[in-house]
Amino acid sequence: MLRITQTKNTLLDGATIAEQLYTTPKDCEDFFESIEKPTEVVAAPRSTFIRAGVLTTVRGSAYMEYGNTKVLAIVAPPRELVRSSARRVNMGVINCYVNFAAFASGELESVPEREKHLGSMLTKALEPLVCRNEFLNFQLDIRVLILDDDGCLLSTAINCCGVALIECGISTYDLITASTACIYRGYVFVNPSAKVEELLWQHRGGNALVGSSSSDSNKEAAIQEHGLLINASMDTFEQLAQCQQCGYLKPETYVRLLDYTLEINKSLRQLIRRVLTERVKEQHILDMRERAEERLEDERLATIIERLKQQGLHEFIQSNIKEDPYTKK
Amino acid sequence: MTAEGRITATTSHNEDEILICLPGERLCRVEDNIIVGQGTYEQGGYIYACKSGIVHIDETTEKCQIVSVHKPGFHLTIPATGDVVTARVLVTTPKFAKCAIFCVGNVLLESSYRGLLRKEDVRETEKDRVDIYKSFKPGDVILARVVNQMEQSFMLSTAEAELGVVVAYASDIRKNRIPMVPIGWGEMQCPQTTIKEPRKVAKVLPESSIKSDK
Numbered sequence: 001m002l003r004i005t006q007t008k009n010t011l012l013d014g015a016t017i018a019e020q021l022y023t024t025p026k027d028c029e030d031f032f033e034s035i036e037k038p039t040e041v042v043a044a045p046r047s048t049f050i051r052a053g054v055l056t057t058v059r060g061s062a063y064m065e066y067g068n069t070k071v072l073a074i075v076a077p078p079r080e081l082v083r084s085s086a087r088r089v090n091m092g093v094i095n096c097y098v099n100f101a102a103f104a105s106g107e108l109e110s111v112p113e114r115e116k117h118l119g120s121m122l123t124k125a126l127e128p129l130v131c132r133n134e135f136l137n138f139q140l141d142i143r144v145l146i147l148d149d150d151g152c153l154l155s156t157a158i159n160c161c162g163v164a165l166i167e168c169g170i171s172t173y174d175l176i177t178a179s180t181a182c183i184y185r186g187y188v189f190v191n192p193s194a195k196v197e198e199l200l201w202q203h204r205g206g207n208a209l210v211g212s213s214s215s216d217s218n219k220e221a222a223i224q225e226h227g228l229l230i231n232a233s234m235d236t237f238e239q240l241a242q243c244q245q246c247g248y249l250k251p252e253t254y255v256r257l258l259d260y261t262l263e264i265n266k267s268l269r270q271l272i273r274r275v276l277t278e279r280v281k282e283q284h285i286l287d288m289r290e291r292a293e294e295r296l297e298d299e300r301l302a303t304i305i306e307r308l309k310q311q312g313l314h315e316f317i318q319s320n321i322k323e324d325p326y327t328k329k
Numbered sequence: 330m331t332a333e334g335r336i337t338a339t340t341s342h343n344e345d346e347i348l349i350c351l352p353g354e355r356l357c358r359v360e361d362n363i364i365v366g367q368g369t370y371e372q373g374g375y376i377y378a379c380k381s382g383i384v385h386i387d388e389t390t391e392k393c394q395i396v397s398v399h400k401p402g403f404h405l406t407i408p409a410t411g412d413v414v415t416a417r418v419l420v421t422t423p424k425f426a427k428c429a430i431f432c433v434g435n436v437l438l439e440s441s442y443r444g445l446l447r448k449e450d451v452r453e454t455e456k457d458r459v460d461i462y463k464s465f466k467p468g469d470v471i472l473a474r475v476v477n478q479m480e481q482s483f484m485l486s487t488a489e490a491e492l493g494v495v496v497a498y499a500s501d502i503r504k505n506r507i508p509m510v511p512i513g514w515g516e517m518q519c520p521q522t523t524i525k526e527p528r529k530v531a532k533v534l535p536e537s538s539i540k541s542d543k
Contacts, residue, residue: 059405059439077405077439080481131370131379135407136478166352169405171368171379174353236353236377273351276381280349283402284383 035195041188043263045179046152048271050159052167052279060168064160067191068150071157073164078138092132093139096122098157100146118144118154125158125178125232125242131171140170151193152180158232158242159268166276175272176241178232179264181257183225183249190260192228200228200247225253231261235269348384353377356384356396366397406436408444408475408483413492416444416485418469424448426465428473428485443482446473450486451529463515464529470496472531490514493531499524 046067055061060075081093098118100111122144130140142164144157155178162176182192182200189196227247233240245254350356356369356376365371366387368380378384382400408414408430415432428444431437451459465471472492473485487493497509499519509517511530518525 053402078407079440080442137481138407166381169380169400169402171370172352173370173372173377173379175351234353236355237372276351277349280351280381280383280401283400284347284349287401 035199037187038189041190041260043190043260045264045268045271046191048268050163050272050275052163052275060164060166060170062160062164062167064156064163066152066156066159067193068148069152069156070147071153071160072145072147073157073160074143074145075161075164075168075170076141076143077168078135078140078170081137081139090133090136092130092135092137094123094126094130094132094142095139096120096126096142096144096161098122098144098146100149104146104149118157121154121242121244122157122161125154125176126161126165128239128241129162129172129174129176129234130165131173134171149194151195151197152191154178154230155180155232159272163272163276167279174234174236174239175269175276176232176234177265177268177272178230178242179261179268180228180230181260181264182228182247183253183257185226188257188260190264197228200226225249227253227257229254229257229261231258231265233262233265235266349382350378350384350398351381352379356398362393364393364395366395368398368400369396406433406438408433408442408478410475410477412475414444414473414475414483414485415495416471416473417441418446418465418467418471421461421465421467423461426461427482428471430483430485444473444475444485445479445482446471446485446487450476450484450488453488453490463527465494466497466500466526466528468498469494469528472533487529487531490532493529495531495533497526497528499526 047065048067049065050062051064052062053060054063054072055074058074059077062073064071064073078092096119098115100115105111105114122142126142142161144161146153146157158176158178162172165172166175179190180192181188181190182196183189184196184200192200225248227245227249229245229249230242231240231244232242243258245257249257354377356378357363359365359371359374359376363376365376366385368378368382369376370379371377376396378398380398380400382398385397385399387395387397412433414430414434416428416430418426418428420427425448426446428446429441430444431441446465448459448461449456451461451464471487471494473487474489474492476484476486478484494517497517498506499509499522507519507521509519509526509528511528512518512525514530514532515527516525517528517530
């Protein structure tokens with residue numbers, strides 16, 4: 001009836017922890033016991049830190065900490081499409097590149113694969129966000145560096161990229177926010193940590209390892225609800241930019257998880273709004289200061305020109321040479 | 330000291346007036362006398378912002394208002410149709426000249442964009458008698474107008490008196506880098522060697538007249 005696929009699930013790629021925690025179903029039980037389980041579901045984001053414009057060398061950059069998950073996103077100005085990769089499209093192309101810092105993940109083998117999956121899913125999430133008609137025949141490169149990985153990787157990356165895009169001045173239809181929720185053995189984990197995500201993955205992987213000998217326990221486990229939902233939303237038009245799920249969920253549970261994520265998205269949106277508004281104010285003040293300095297410079301030049309007109313060129317040069325400290329030596 | 334005072338004065342003065350908006354924020358209804366300006370888009374009868382920045386309503390013309398959003402700090406510039414751009418000629422062929430656009434209006438670009446100047450777009454009159462090699466040489470800096478955007482590059486045009494070669498160096502003493510002096514609409518001369526070379530020379534106007542033109 002329900003077949004358990006043994007391919008590695010891309011959504012759960014978000015998190016892996018270094019050591020092999022368990023090899024037998026018994027270990028799995030023990031590990032599950034050791035995780036602290038939420039008594040009630042609080043649909044609130046983790047403690048979050050967002051800063052736009054962290055790098056001075058790149059135009060659009062953002063850094064985000066979501067609990068222990070730390071992500072840096074960089075958006076470069078659009079480049080022209082290279083001929084070889086030019087498909088006949090009448091929209092701008094978005095390319096997302098995700099990279100793990102060398103110290104971010106203990107398991108190095110799966111890193112390239114995970115980077116690729118995360119990159120493609122990030123691209124899908126951002127495509128409805130960006131006004132792609134504004135840069136035809138251009139490609140937008142978005143780079144994400146994952147500094148630390150404690151679950152909710154994709155949703156954090158989406159949030160961070162949204163801020164970086166706006167910081168770069170690329171037109172977007174809306175603000176984007178994303179969050180993750182999952183259910184395992186009747187417990188709903190909002191913003192699952194790396195351990196929970198690992199458990200969810202091992203739940204299938206572990207079964208695959210055990211193989212046909214314990215097909216009974218397989219079935220029993222499969223009937224239990226387990227699954228993960230990542231949801232990216234744009235609230236102005238109440239659109240979902242991306243909604244991905246995996247695992248086995250009943251429709252009612254699905255709706256419940258969806259509601260949780262939407263609620264988290266709303267509060268994250270408030271936070272991002274505040275951060276971006278502050279950023280605009282900050283930049284505006286800087287701009288005004290720059291403009292005032294320019295005006296002063298203009299005035300200074302104007303007085304020089306005025307003096308030049310009055311004194312005549314030769315006299316002016318003479319008077320300036322006297323002021324020059326190097327000629328004194 | 331006076332400068333500091335003035336800066337704080339201006340910022341505090343503007344602080345009260347500025348209206349900050351973020352992408353996806355509804356600005357106003359679409360009406361006949363409201364024009365959708367930069368940094369905004371129209372959806373379902375309303376105008377929304379698509380950039381973070383400061384709302385600017387231009388009421389200089391009596392008939393209509395232009396709603397636009399200006400992002401402080403860095404803002405992205407991409408050549409658009411009708412813009413005057415500064416480009417460097419890279420390659421010339423009998424049919425076209427390839428250029429690298431490095432400046433749009435008075436904004437210096439971070440990276441250069443490809444531009445293509447076809448033979449037909451070099452001059453306004455006598456289009457069939459134009460020779461690319463008599464108009465441009467690789468290395469020249471030209472002013473051009475963007476005609477449209479093709480798949481791979483921007484189509485440029487210099488078919489105006491004000492557009493054409495601005496800075497050029499004689500082909501034999503390029504090492505000295507002495508720019509040639511225009512001595513007519515179709516010729517430039519090197520001040521050192523008095524060599525004359527054919528170019529499509531731009532009649533460069535003072536900044537004041539260009540501004541009024543806009």
